[in-house]
Amino acid sequence: MRYLYILVLILIQIFSYSQNATITVVDKETKKVLPYVNICFESLINSKKDYTTTNMQGEAENKCSDKCVISLSFVGYKTLFDTLNSLQSKTYELQADVFNLEQVVVTATRTEKALKDAPVITQVITSKDIDNRGVNNVKQIIEEDIPGVEMQRGGFGADIKMQGLESRNILILIDGERIAGETGNNIDYSRLNASNVERVEIIKGAASALYGSQAMGGVINIITKKTRKKLEISAGMQATQFNEINFPDLKYEDENYNFKKNLDLPNLNFNASVGFNIKNFSGRTDFVAKSFDAYQLYNTNIVVKDYINLDTVIYDSLSLFPKGIQGYKDITISQKLSVPLHKKLILNMNGTYYTHNEYDFVPDKKYLNFIDYTFGGNLIYSISKDFSITASYHQDIYDKYDFYERLFEKNKVYRNTFINPKLVSSFKIKKKQFITAGFEYLNEYMQSGLFIADSIASHTMNTSVFFVQDDIQFNKKWNAVVGGRIDNHSVFGTYMSPKLSTMYKLKHLSFRMNYAKGFRSPTAKELYMNWDIAWFTIKGSESLQPETNDYLSFSTEYTKSWLNTSINIYKNWLQNKIDGEWDYSMPRPVYQYKNAKHVELSGFEILSKIKFLKHFMLSGAYSYLNDNRPQADLVSSTSPHTGNIKLSYQYTKKRYEINIMLSTTIIGAKEFDKEETVFFRGDTLIGTYHVYYDAYSMWKLVVNQRLFNAVDLTIGVENLFDYRPTIIDFNTSMSPGRRGFVSLKIDVDNFFGRKKKKKTASK
Amino acid sequence: MRNSIKFLGMALLSLILGFTSCKKDKTEEEKPDATDKSVTVSLSTKNNVETDVWVYYSFSTKAEVSGVDSTNFKTSDAWDIAFHSRHIRLNGGTSGQGLAAAYDAGVVDFKSVTTANETGYTTDTFVVDALYAGNGATGPIYQDTDMNTVFENAFTVDENTHPPTYSPNLNVYVMKTRTGKYAKIMIKDYYNDLGESGYITFRYQLAEGDTRNFE
Numbered sequence: 001m002r003y004l005y006i007l008v009l010i011l012i013q014i015f016s017y018s019q020n021a022t023i024t025v026v027d028k029e030t031k032k033v034l035p036y037v038n039i040c041f042e043s044l045i046n047s048k049k050d051y052t053t054t055n056m057q058g059e060a061e062n063k064c065s066d067k068c069v070i071s072l073s074f075v076g077y078k079t080l081f082d083t084l085n086s087l088q089s090k091t092y093e094l095q096a097d098v099f100n101l102e103q104v105v106v107t108a109t110r111t112e113k114a115l116k117d118a119p120v121i122t123q124v125i126t127s128k129d130i131d132n133r134g135v136n137n138v139k140q141i142i143e144e145d146i147p148g149v150e151m152q153r154g155g156f157g158a159d160i161k162m163q164g165l166e167s168r169n170i171l172i173l174i175d176g177e178r179i180a181g182e183t184g185n186n187i188d189y190s191r192l193n194a195s196n197v198e199r200v201e202i203i204k205g206a207a208s209a210l211y212g213s214q215a216m217g218g219v220i221n222i223i224t225k226k227t228r229k230k231l232e233i234s235a236g237m238q239a240t241q242f243n244e245i246n247f248p249d250l251k252y253e254d255e256n257y258n259f260k261k262n263l264d265l266p267n268l269n270f271n272a273s274v275g276f277n278i279k280n281f282s283g284r285t286d287f288v289a290k291s292f293d294a295y296q297l298y299n300t301n302i303v304v305k306d307y308i309n310l311d312t313v314i315y316d317s318l319s320l321f322p323k324g325i326q327g328y329k330d331i332t333i334s335q336k337l338s339v340p341l342h343k344k345l346i347l348n349m350n351g352t353y354y355t356h357n358e359y360d361f362v363p364d365k366k367y368l369n370f371i372d373y374t375f376g377g378n379l380i381y382s383i384s385k386d387f388s389i390t391a392s393y394h395q396d397i398y399d400k401y402d403f404y405e406r407l408f409e410k411n412k413v414y415r416n417t418f419i420n421p422k423l424v425s426s427f428k429i430k431k432k433q434f435i436t437a438g439f440e441y442l443n444e445y446m447q448s449g450l451f452i453a454d455s456i457a458s459h460t461m462n463t464s465v466f467f468v469q470d471d472i473q474f475n476k477k478w479n480a481v482v483g484g485r486i487d488n489h490s491v492f493g494t495y496m497s498p499k500l501s502t503m504y505k506l507k508h509l510s511f512r513m514n515y516a517k518g519f520r521s522p523t524a525k526e527l528y529m530n531w532d533i534a535w536f537t538i539k540g541s542e543s544l545q546p547e548t549n550d551y552l553s554f555s556t557e558y559t560k561s562w563l564n565t566s567i568n569i570y571k572n573w574l575q576n577k578i579d580g581e582w583d584y585s586m587p588r589p590v591y592q593y594k595n596a597k598h599v600e601l602s603g604f605e606i607l608s609k610i611k612f613l614k615h616f617m618l619s620g621a622y623s624y625l626n627d628n629r630p631q632a633d634l635v636s637s638t639s640p641h642t643g644n645i646k647l648s649y650q651y652t653k654k655r656y657e658i659n660i661m662l663s664t665t666i667i668g669a670k671e672f673d674k675e676e677t678v679f680f681r682g683d684t685l686i687g688t689y690h691v692y693y694d695a696y697s698m699w700k701l702v703v704n705q706r707l708f709n710a711v712d713l714t715i716g717v718e719n720l721f722d723y724r725p726t727i728i729d730f731n732t733s734m735s736p737g738r739r740g741f742v743s744l745k746i747d748v749d750n751f752f753g754r755k756k757k758k759k760t761a762s763k
Numbered sequence: 764m765r766n767s768i769k770f771l772g773m774a775l776l777s778l779i780l781g782f783t784s785c786k787k788d789k790t791e792e793e794k795p796d797a798t799d800k801s802v803t804v805s806l807s808t809k810n811n812v813e814t815d816v817w818v819y820y821s822f823s824t825k826a827e828v829s830g831v832d833s834t835n836f837k838t839s840d841a842w843d844i845a846f847h848s849r850h851i852r853l854n855g856g857t858s859g860q861g862l863a864a865a866y867d868a869g870v871v872d873f874k875s876v877t878t879a880n881e882t883g884y885t886t887d888t889f890v891v892d893a894l895y896a897g898n899g900a901t902g903p904i905y906q907d908t909d910m911n912t913v914f915e916n917a918f919t920v921d922e923n924t925h926p927p928t929y930s931p932n933l934n935v936y937v938m939k940t941r942t943g944k945y946a947k948i949m950i951k952d953y954y955n956d957l958g959e960s961g962y963i964t965f966r967y968q969l970a971e972g973d974t975r976n977f978e
Contacts, residue, residue, distance in 0.1 A: 319923075321922075323923075324924075362928045362954075362958075363928075363930050363953075363954065365955075365958055366957070402958060404956055404958065407956050411957075533926075
């Protein structure tokens with residue numbers, strides 16, 4: 001094998017003699033050649049700069065005309081600097097960036113920064129993490145990787161929680177843009193397809209100074225892929241076992257054939273993408289189709305209520321009714337186009353179309369159909385190296401329809417639209433200060449049947465925004481970011497949110513301090529809702545004020561070549577938190593939205609990654625939360641203790657790579673006292689009983705093989721030890737049980753590249 | 764290479780087709796059997812608006828009956844069967860002066876019930892705290908009423924959902940009509956084609972003349 005390697009090197013050498021001097025870039029450990037490495041030459045004589053990238057053989061021409069400083073950078077590798085003479089051929093070995101610290105992130109400051117320099121601790125999930133695990137939705141990978149994040153199920157469907165705060169206090173963005181369409185304050189998570197994700201950035205804590213309303217508990221920013229190569233074609237498919245066959249003997253003659261068939265869709269995901277990039281003129285088309293099998297979870301144990309104050313135990317009979325988890329089928333098509341109009345002017349455009357059918361277990365011959373269109377773009381004008389202006393526009397239209405299966409007709413029941421133009425400028429002052437300032441306008445439209453009984457009504461809200469941020473680099477060790485934002489809302493008036501974050505670096509240590517104010521404007525639903533549901537009414541209130549919070553955190557990060565660990569301590573004070581309160585004074589009970597609660601949340605998180613024995617990586621995280629709210633009042637409560645552990649093994653040979661990963665997510669026990677009205681010995685009394693949920697862990701095993709640098713074959717098992725709770729409710733896992741999956745992804749263009757290489761080698 | 768592109772193309776095409784074609788799978792019911800003498804009725808009046816509003820139906824006119832309400836149903840001879848929410852009332856027993864009564868033949872194929880039993884029929888009774896109109900603005904209301912308890916297993920009701928979910932169990936019931944003729948009936952649906960609740964669909968067949976045979 002080694003001889004072969006030498007032979008190839010010699011061949012490359014021979015080949016390169018026919019040209020000018022050649023630079024070859026390989027991976028330090030695997031000696032694999034690295035294509036698309038960015039190389040910058042800067043002349044030591046006249047500071048003239050020149051750029052190039054390596055080809056499929058990992059080679060590039062030495063463009064240095066005299067003595068140069070050369071820098072080589074590539075995603076996932078540490079940047080390398082060297083001095084080089086003209087006509088000198090040299091092979092460089094790039095070292096893998098094990099902890100992704102060189103990874104560029106944007107969420108913390110809205111400007112590009114290396115992860116290690118971001119003033120707010122940012123957690124990143126890269127496309128490599130996604131490929132290695134054969135995951136097809138972003139929601140799942142966030143749940144597996146980020147401690148203190150819990151995906152649960154509320155009354156309406158999936159519900160995310162972060163550091164104890166619900167989805168309505170967490171802002172989820174795609175490429176920095178808001179996502180329209182919600183159900184119970186949760187966005188439609190099915191829109192977050194993993195196949196076109198470049199990376200996911202997660203910051204915890206308030207970030208309203210940059211992102212406005214809702215960024216109180218954290219921001220999850222999903223960055224989508226751009227094409228780097230001349231041509232990129234890839235296709236992937238994933239199949240998971242059925243969750244549950246609901247109708248095993250379904251015949252075509254069955255009168256409710258459609259209804260039943262839709263509840264037994266296969267768990268499939270198919271995705272394909274085509275992209276090109278010719279001299280910075282680039283485009284990319286992504287197609288994703290997926291379907292998901294509906295299932296039902298039954299209690300296998302009875303609920304026992306020990307009323308402490310009444311000295312009585314009540315054994316409920318076993319509930320015969322399951323909790324149904326909807327099935328779905330959807331298609332997403334997205335298109336991106338980037339046009340360099342001029343050396344200094346770039347136009348980016350994008351659009352997506354999404355259609356989603358959601359199938360529930362109610363035999364009412366209708367299902368929900370969601371349709372979403374987004375379109376927008378930006379114009380970036382780089383006046384000089386230190387001064388740029390970006391004008392952007394983004395629109396997201398999300399509609400919900402009732403689809404009548406028998407009539408084959410549909411009826412619109414909901415629309416939510418965001419229109420968000422922005423004008424942002426950034427400039428540097430004396431290489432020490434980097435100022436970003438801008439204006440934004442947000443128009444939000446909501447049309448729903450929940451405002452007035454038996455009819456569809458709509459509400460519009462507008463916000464004008466000015467924000468400014470100064471990123472000051474005092475010296476090599478000391479960095480501070482100060483910023484603020486003024487929102488003028490058409491219903492609530494003006495609101496200010498400042499922030500301050502600083503970072504101090506010592507040799508292996510980084511200290512960060514972050515203070516920020518956050519807020520959330522009440523939603524149209526919270527303001528105007530008047531919805532009769534079952535035997536009660538949910539009512540909004542027009543006198544609601546925005547919720548606000550103050551978030552303070554301190555963190556310390558320690559990095560060595562084999563270790564990266566951090567501890568983050570936070571406290572979150574929330575004022576005027578909007579929540580529903582029961583009012584039984586009317587004949588028909590009312591669940592009334594109010595600015596009632598002052599909530600204090602605090603906790604800490606420890607994250608560690610250890611690389612050992614060359615091929616192994618162990619990472620773990622623990623999150624502690626102290627929530628002063630009575631947990632029984634919450635729809636679903638968060639355990640004070642959560643964590644995850646992941647052990648991965650990676651072995652790479654020239655054309656072969658294997659990744660084996662065993663991971664677990666641990667949710668600690670939950671316990672609280674719950675009160676309810678009981679009819680006891682002829683009296684109606686308030687009974688108090690203790691609720692306890694056991695701690696549990698979800699395990700996952702994945703084996704991923706990458707062949708010829710082009711084919712990813714992944715097999716894995718979710719919920720390895722088949723954990724199922726015996727009593728199902730909003731506080732327990734909704735897993736259908738142990739399920740295996742297999743996925744295949746092919747980067748078709750890498751085959752072309754290989755073929756070319758063979759040709760040149762045979763010369 | 765060309766082959767693999769072709770394969771990929773085919774795979775893509777078949778997938779797209781697979782996803783789009785599902786839409787038109789089945790929208791119409793199968794052709795009725797020529798020997799099938801049963802009738803399927805979808806009532807066009809919502810039956811769960813208020814607690815004392817029932818939808819009355821006559822097997823003789825094969826139509827909904829108007830002019831019958833909670834004040835005069837016990838003396839009316841215009842109706843055979845009535846529906847409120849998931850409950851059923853027959854013109855007999857405490858509900859009327861007719862001869863209507865029923866028994867449950869279980870969850871079987873509708874055609875497999877070929878003869879009606881001679882005995883074992885239950886008539887309507889007065890039930891305390893039974894009526895439950897759980898949907899819509901009224902909320903759960905319990906009321907004393909006259910109804911036939913044989914039909915109480917026509918639906919499985921999941922009250923954990925909002926609003927409650929009604930799934931038909933598809934039992935076949937054999938009954939006597941107001942005039943004492945025999946019929947078999949299956950309650951098939953609680954929702955109309957727009958997904959609105961309280962619209963009952965049922966299938967029934969009257970026996971030949973005064974016999975007990977459903978041939």
